[in-house]
Amino acid sequence: xxxxxxxxxxxxxxxxxxxxxxxxxxxxxxxxxxxxxxxxxxxxxxxxxxxxxxxxxxxxxxxxxxxxxxxxxxxxxxxxxxxxxxxxxxxxxxxxxxxxxxxxxxxxxxxxxxxxxxxxxxxxxxxxxxxxxxxxxxxxxxxxxxxxxxxxxxxxxxxxxxxxxxxxxxxxxxxxxxxxxxxxxxxxxxxxxxxxxxxxxxxxxxxxxxxxxxxxxxxxxxxxxxxxxxxxxxxxxxxxxxxxxxxxxxxxxxxxxxxxxxxxxxxxxxxxxxxxxxxxxxxxxxxxxxxxxxxxxxxx
Amino acid sequence: xxxxxxxxxxxxxxxxxxxxxxxxxxxxxxxxxxxxxxxxxxxxxxxxxxxxxxxxxxxxxxxxxxxxxxxxxxxxxxxxxxxxxxxxxxxxxxxxxxxxxxxxxxxxxxxxxxxxxxxxxxxxxxxxxxxxxxxxxxxxxxxxxxxxxxxxxxxxxxxxxxxxxxxxxxxxxxxxxxxxxxxxxxxxxxxxxxxxxxxxxxxxxxxxxxxxxxxxxxxxxxxxxxxxxxxxxxxxxxxxxxxxxxxxxxxxxxxxxxxxxxxxxxxxxxxxxxxxxxxxxxxxxxxxxxxxxxxxxxxxxxxxxxxxxxxxxxxxxxxxx
Numbered sequence: 001x002x003x004x005x006x007x008x009x010x011x012x013x014x015x016x017x018x019x020x021x022x023x024x025x026x027x028x029x030x031x032x033x034x035x036x037x038x039x040x041x042x043x044x045x046x047x048x049x050x051x052x053x054x055x056x057x058x059x060x061x062x063x064x065x066x067x068x069x070x071x072x073x074x075x076x077x078x079x080x081x082x083x084x085x086x087x088x089x090x091x092x093x094x095x096x097x098x099x100x101x102x103x104x105x106x107x108x109x110x111x112x113x114x115x116x117x118x119x120x121x122x123x124x125x126x127x128x129x130x131x132x133x134x135x136x137x138x139x140x141x142x143x144x145x146x147x148x149x150x151x152x153x154x155x156x157x158x159x160x161x162x163x164x165x166x167x168x169x170x171x172x173x174x175x176x177x178x179x180x181x182x183x184x185x186x187x188x189x190x191x192x193x194x195x196x197x198x199x200x201x202x203x204x205x206x207x208x209x210x211x212x213x214x215x216x217x218x219x220x221x222x223x224x225x226x227x228x229x230x231x232x233x234x235x236x237x238x239x240x241x242x243x244x245x246x247x248x249x250x251x252x253x254x255x256x257x258x259x260x261x262x263x264x265x266x267x268x269x270x271x272x273x274x275x276x277x278x279x280x281x282x283x284x285x286x287x288x289x290x291x292x293x294x295x296x297x298x299x300x
Numbered sequence: 301x302x303x304x305x306x307x308x309x310x311x312x313x314x315x316x317x318x319x320x321x322x323x324x325x326x327x328x329x330x331x332x333x334x335x336x337x338x339x340x341x342x343x344x345x346x347x348x349x350x351x352x353x354x355x356x357x358x359x360x361x362x363x364x365x366x367x368x369x370x371x372x373x374x375x376x377x378x379x380x381x382x383x384x385x386x387x388x389x390x391x392x393x394x395x396x397x398x399x400x401x402x403x404x405x406x407x408x409x410x411x412x413x414x415x416x417x418x419x420x421x422x423x424x425x426x427x428x429x430x431x432x433x434x435x436x437x438x439x440x441x442x443x444x445x446x447x448x449x450x451x452x453x454x455x456x457x458x459x460x461x462x463x464x465x466x467x468x469x470x471x472x473x474x475x476x477x478x479x480x481x482x483x484x485x486x487x488x489x490x491x492x493x494x495x496x497x498x499x500x501x502x503x504x505x506x507x508x509x510x511x512x513x514x515x516x517x518x519x520x521x522x523x524x525x526x527x528x529x530x531x532x533x534x535x536x537x538x539x540x541x542x543x544x545x546x547x548x549x550x551x552x553x554x555x556x557x558x559x560x561x562x563x564x565x566x567x568x569x570x571x572x573x574x575x576x577x578x579x580x581x582x583x584x585x586x587x588x589x590x591x592x593x594x595x596x597x598x599x600x601x602x603x604x605x606x607x608x609x610x611x612x613x614x615x616x617x618x619x620x621x
Contacts, residue, residue, distance in 0.1 A: 062354040129371060137376075148332050148361045148376060233337035233362035244361055250337070254364065258339035258539035262562060 034277060041271035044264060053271065059235040061259075066268045068275060070235045074152075074245035075279070077238050078227060079220045081156025086163050087213055091202075093164075094171035094209075099183075099197050110172075117165035125229030128158040133230055140242045150232035153241040158226050163216035170215060174208030175201060207295045214287040221280050224249040248276045329588060329614045331605055333360030334372050334381035341441070341510050341538055341556025342366065346382045346578045348558070349438040350603045358606050370581070374399030377585045378614070380605060382439070382578050384510060386474055389423035396422070401589060403580040406596035407436065413596040420579070423474060430476045430577050436599075439579065440476070442572035443511045444555040446545050449567045451490050454529060455503045455551035458522060462573050463487050465525075466518045473514050476575040486571040500528035507541020507554030514574055515554060542568065588614045 044053070048066060056067025093113075097106050136157070137149035178201050186196040202209070232244020233254065251272050259265040335358040336343040347353040363372045366387040373381035380403070388402050389395065396402060402420040404413045419429040429435040451459055463483050470477045478486070505515055512535040519531035541553030546566050559568055580602060586592065595618050604611035611617050 060356050062356055129368065133372075134375065146328070146330060146332075148334070148372070148379070150361045150363065150372070228337060229364050229368065233364075234360070246362075254338040254362075256539075258537045262539075262560060 030277075030281075034274070037270055037274040037277060041267050041274050044267040044271050047264070054275070057235075057237060061262075061265045061268055064264070066264075066271075068248070068272060070237050071246055071248045071251050071272065072275065072279070073237050074231075074235075075221065075247040075249070075276070077152050077245050078155040078159060078231060078247050079217065081152055081241065082159035082163060082220050083213070083217060085156060085160035086167060086216065089160075090164055090167035090212075090216075091171060091209060094168050094175060094212075095197060095202065097168070097172045098175035099193070099201065110169075113165050113168050115165075116161070117169075121162070121223065121225040122229075124158055124162055124226035128154060128226060128230035132157050136242070143242075145240075145242045147242040148232065148244075150230055150244055151242045152231065152238045152245045155227045155231035155245065155247075156241075158230055159220050159223055162223060162226060163220050166219055167212045167216040170212035171205075171209045174212065175205045177208070178204050207291055210287075210291055210294060214284070214291070217287070218280055218284060221283070222249050222276060224253045228253055248272050248279075252276075328378060330378050331380055331612055331614055331617060332376055332378045333605055334369055334376075334379055335360040335362050335606070336366075336369055337362035337364045339537075339539070341443075341508055342382065342384050342578045344557040345438045345441045346580075346606075349436065349578075349599065350607050353607050359609055360606065370397065370400060373581055374583055377583050377587060379586075380580065380582050382580050385423060385426060385577050385579060386510075386513075388579050388581055389426070389474070391474060394423040396420075396584075399584055400581045401584045401586070401593070402426075403582055403592060404596040405436070405580070406598045407434075409598045409600075411595055413594060417596065426577070426579070427471070427474070427476050430575060431479070433479075435577060437575075437577075440575055440577040441556070442478070443475075443508070443514075443574050443576060444559065444570040444572050445505075445511075446507075446542060446553040446555050446559065446563075446568050446570040447551060448546055448548055448569070450569055451571070453494075453497065453551075454499070454501050456490055457493065457497065457499070458503050458518075458529075458531070459552070459571060459573070460487065460490055460493065461522055461525070462518050463490075463571070466521070466573075469517050469521060470514070470574055473517050474576075475514050476577070478572060478575060482572065486573070489569075489571050498528075499526045502530045502532060503552065504550040505531060505533045505541075505552045505554060506536055506544045506550045507552075508538040508556035509535050510538075510556035510576065511554040511574070586614070588618070591618055 044066060053066055053068055054072070055069050056065070057069045058065040058067045059070060097109060101109065132154050133149035135149075136151055136154045137147060140147040140149070140151075182200050182204055183196050186200050187193065191199070227247055228250035231247065231250065233246045233250055234244040235246045236243070238245045252269055255265070256269050259269060336355070339355060343355040343358060347355050347358050350358070361372070363369045363381075366384055369381050370383050370387045373379040374397075383400075388397060388400060390397055404417060404420050406413060407417050408414070416434065419425040419434065426435065430437075430440045445459055445462075447455065463478075463486055467477050467483070505519075512533065515531075515533055519533055523529060523531060535554075538553075538555045538557055541550070541555055542559075542563055544550040545553030546563070546568060555570065559570055580597065582589070582592065592614065597617055601611060601617045605617060
């Protein structure tokens with residue numbers, strides 16, 4: 001009896017330790033990655049002052065000029081365009097699916113939208129080249145702008161489609177989790193369904209919806225292949241939607257394989273990776289801060 | 301209110317289409333410049349032709365990969381780009397790829413394409429011109445195999461075979477053989493064969509995409525000739541081939557560009573094994589195509605288009621100052 005008791009205790013202890021180990025491993029990965037990138041990009045950090053690296057717009061590595069500003073701006077520009085397109089569409093879709101859609105419609109639409117998440121990035125890129133690039137060229141012509149179609153807008157559209165499934169799936173889940181009483185009370189008081197949804201349901205789901213947008217945003221930041229195929233990859237600060245841009249992730253993907261034999265270039269590319277990592281971390285921290293604020297306000 | 305908005309939207313759409321129709325547009329002859337986004341031998345070679353520039357000096361919309369660039373230029377009536385010959389000509393028929401048209405280079409700069417400058421109709425004519433040195437180099441280029449310090453063992457014999465028997469498979473793959481004296485010179489870098497060497501073992505190769513299909517073909521034939529030898533090949537870009545070779549991760553690295561001084565300083569030792577070339581291309585829908593084919597473009601025009609940005613119009617590119 002005693003043996004069996006001990007064995008149970010041992011299993012309990014073991015299970016706890018193994019899970020602790022797995023957690024430590026998973027959560028320390030990001031630290032190891034950051035340290036690795038820092039070590040690899042050290043040569044360029046020693047060579048050039050940090051403000052010059054970040055704020056200079058001259059990118060000419062073969063002449064020893066490493067300015068990352070155009071790439072940083074490019075990253076934000078493409079992501080911002082994607083979010084402006086994706087957020088309204090996704091939230092309206094999620095509200096419809098959660099609040100309005102009859103069962104069969106919902107059951108048909110959900111899996112199709114989730115399927116979008118499983119399409120490989122390079123397929124999005126190809127569709128972008130074949131369909132979105134010519135469409136943007138035509139659109140720009142309407143505005144009297146001559147462009148190749150490889151623009152910030154094109155990258156933003158492709159990226160928007162890629163974050164649809166994330167934002168829709170999470171927002172839908174969050175809105176459905178709002179207790180039924182929140183709907184019944186306003187409707188009992190004579191509000192329309194739209195009033196109930198707009199004034200009560202989405203408000204109480206707001207922190208969750210914001211979390212969904214943030215997740216979409218983080219994905220959009222680092223998305224590489226699809227964007228780099230349509231965004232034009234010109235190291236300049238885009239002045240309009242119809243200008244090309246060059247996001248950090250595309251810079252890394254375009255150059256890493258070929259340039260790792262040139263020490264300073266190699267280091268510069270890894271520094272780009274470090275900037276990207278820092279941006280994502282900063283963004284997530286800022287977003288969680290805002291999220292906590294919002295949650296507190298609604299709790300109060 | 302709603303009706304008003306609807307009317308406004310409809311009228312805006314109508315107006316804009318009307319405006320589009322009523323403008324009697326002159327033919328758009330502006331040049332839209334394309335280049336490669338990924339660091340690659342093709343762009344490096346083309347840049348070198350344009351006044352010893354680097355890939356980073358080439359202006360224009362940057363598109364990923366040879367197929368991407370070919371696609372972008374083919375779809376843009378005013379586009380100009382450059383491609384490896386493998387992506388400008390059809391592999392099977394040897395004719396120019398649908399949608400693309402190779403821009404003839406006006407080598408003697410007399411304002412027209414003479415008979416001896418006109419060798420772009422099909423791949424075999426261009427390959428012949430490259431082999432005979434009538435097409436300039438760059439943009440024709442040597443492709444290299446590189447190793448650390450010196451060629452040795454099995455991989456040395458493989459390279460020796462490539463430079464002798466292997467050369468006869470070059471044509472069918474659409475590459476260009478090295479001239480005979482160049483082959484002799486490259487062979488002399490290898491040193492004498494080791495008579496005690498057993499033809500048994502594995503040769504590992506990695507590197508440039510541009511050389512990959514050729515080396516795969518060579519490996520097939522070599523493994524037929526020497527059943528004890530296995531050749532493992534992976535592609536991943538010239539930089540990867542160089543790093544792998546310098547770190548002794550592979551026996552041979554495939555390189556599609558010049559070897560940089562930093563790399564030579566680290567002990568890179570290379571031989572040229574075959575040639576190919578980069579050619580300037582435009583869309584076959586280009587409104588000025590006939591003029592372009594008749595007069596060609598000079599190297600200076602290309603420099604003005606890609607590097608200095610002085611020329612942004614096809615008419616200006618064709619006209620000589």
